[in-house]
Amino acid sequence: MLSEPSAATVRATLPAVGAAIGEITELFYAKLFDAHPELLRDLFNRGNQASGAQKQALAGSIAAFATHLVDNPDQRPDLMLQRIAHKHASLGIVPEQYPIVHEHLFAAIAEVLGDAVTEEVAAAWTEVYWLMANALIAIEKRLYAQSEQTGWREWKVVERIEETADVATFKLRPVDDGPVPGYRAGQYVSVGVTLADGARQIRQYSLTAAPGSPVRQFAVKRVTGDATTPDGEVSNHLHAHVREGDILQLSAPYGDLVLEDTTAPLLLASAGIGVTPMIAMLEQLALTGHSAPVTVVHADRSPATHALRADHLAYAAKLSQAETVFFYEQDAADAGRPGLADLSDVPVASGTQAYLCGPLPFMRAVREQLLAKGVAPADIHYEVFGPDLWLARQAA
Known part of the structure; x- marks a missing residue:
C-alpha cells in the first residue's frame, strides 16, 4: 500500500491537510468547473454543489482514506471504495477523468497550503491520490464488466x-x-x-x-x-x-446495499423516501418465503406521506414472522406509533442483520439503538441518498 517514506510524510502533514480540506475542496471544484464547465452541466449534481454537500463528502472521503492508510498500512477501506465505485459506475465515470481531478485537486492543495507543499509532500499526497484512484478504477472496471448493460x-x-x-x-x-x-x-x-x-x-x-x-x-x-x-x-x-x-x-443497476441470501432474522428500517429499497427487499423476502423473523420499521411525518405504505403492509403480511412498526409525527391514531422512531421496546432477535435507509439523524439513532441491543456493527448496513456524509466517518 502506502510506501514508508510517504506514510511518514502523510502522517506528519495530515493535521494541516485535514484542517484545510474544506477550503481545498472548495477551491478544487471552482478550478475544475472553470476548466471543464461541462462537468457541472452534464455530470455533477448541481444541487449538491450549491448546498456544499458534495464538497463535504469529498473532503471526508479523502481525509478518511489517508487516515486509514497511515493507521492500517496493510489494509484498504473497501467499504468506502465500494460505495464510491458503485456511484461512479452509475454515472459512467471513466479512467480518463481521474488525471483531470488530480490536476485541479493538487493545484488547490498547493494554493491553499502554499510553501508547506514541498516536493516531498506533493509526492506523498500524489501517492495517496493514485492509490485511491487506481483502486476505484479497478473496482469500476469490474462493475462495468459484470453489468448486462453497457452505457445508457x-x-x-x-x-x-x-x-x-x-x-x-x-x-x-x-x-x-x-x-x-x-x-x-x-x-x-x-x-x-x-x-x-x-x-x-x-x-x-x-x-x-x-x-x-x-x-x-x-x-x-x-x-x-x-x-x-x-x-x-x-x-x-x-x-x-x-x-x-x-x-x-x-443506467445499469448499481449499489452495494443489497439483500443477502440469508436465513438470519432481519430488520428493515427506513424513514421518508428511504422506504424505496426496503420495498424491493421486502417483496423479495415474500417471494422466497423467508421464514426467520423480519422486523419492518418505518418513520414518516404522517400516514398520508408514507409512500408505498400499502406495499409495505402487503409484503410484510405475506411473511410468516413479520412485524411492522410504523412511527408518525402526525395523525398516528391507529396507523402506527406517535413520534419519532424509537426501538427501545422493539424486540430484536439474536443474530439480526439490519438494513437502514433514510436521513442521517434517523440512521444514527437507529444504529445506536441496535448496537445497544447487541447487533454487531458488521451486521448493520445502510444506504444514503446523495453524497455520503456518514461514510467517511464510518470508514475511518
Whole structure:
C-alpha cells in the first residue's frame, strides 16, 4: 500500500491537510468547473454543489482514506471504495477523468497550503491520490464488466402512479424491447434527463420491485428546497413533465446495499423516501418465503406521506414472522406509533442483520439503538441518498 517514506510524510502533514480540506475542496471544484464547465452541466449534481454537500463528502472521503492508510498500512477501506465505485459506475465515470481531478485537486492543495507543499509532500499526497484512484478504477472496471448493460439505455414510461402528494412511481420498459437485465434487491439506477437550460443532470433512484420484474420501477420524491438547499432539479422535472409514453435514459443497476441470501432474522428500517429499497427487499423476502423473523420499521411525518405504505403492509403480511412498526409525527391514531422512531421496546432477535435507509439523524439513532441491543456493527448496513456524509466517518 502506502510506501514508508510517504506514510511518514502523510502522517506528519495530515493535521494541516485535514484542517484545510474544506477550503481545498472548495477551491478544487471552482478550478475544475472553470476548466471543464461541462462537468457541472452534464455530470455533477448541481444541487449538491450549491448546498456544499458534495464538497463535504469529498473532503471526508479523502481525509478518511489517508487516515486509514497511515493507521492500517496493510489494509484498504473497501467499504468506502465500494460505495464510491458503485456511484461512479452509475454515472459512467471513466479512467480518463481521474488525471483531470488530480490536476485541479493538487493545484488547490498547493494554493491553499502554499510553501508547506514541498516536493516531498506533493509526492506523498500524489501517492495517496493514485492509490485511491487506481483502486476505484479497478473496482469500476469490474462493475462495468459484470453489468448486462453497457452505457445508457432508453426506457419508455408505461405507467405513472401518484403514491402521495409528493411521491410518484414510474414504471418503464426498454424502448428496444430487449431483455430487462437483472439486479439485486436494494440497488438503484441512475436517471439522466435534459433540463430546460440544456443541462443533462443525473440522479439515482432505488428500484422498488423485487428482482425478476419485467419493468424498471422506481419512486421519486419531489424535493422542495429551503434557504440553504435548492429545489431538486431532476425530481421536480420528473414530477412536472414526465408522463406515460415519455422516454428516459437509465443506467445499469448499481449499489452495494443489497439483500443477502440469508436465513438470519432481519430488520428493515427506513424513514421518508428511504422506504424505496426496503420495498424491493421486502417483496423479495415474500417471494422466497423467508421464514426467520423480519422486523419492518418505518418513520414518516404522517400516514398520508408514507409512500408505498400499502406495499409495505402487503409484503410484510405475506411473511410468516413479520412485524411492522410504523412511527408518525402526525395523525398516528391507529396507523402506527406517535413520534419519532424509537426501538427501545422493539424486540430484536439474536443474530439480526439490519438494513437502514433514510436521513442521517434517523440512521444514527437507529444504529445506536441496535448496537445497544447487541447487533454487531458488521451486521448493520445502510444506504444514503446523495453524497455520503456518514461514510467517511464510518470508514475511518
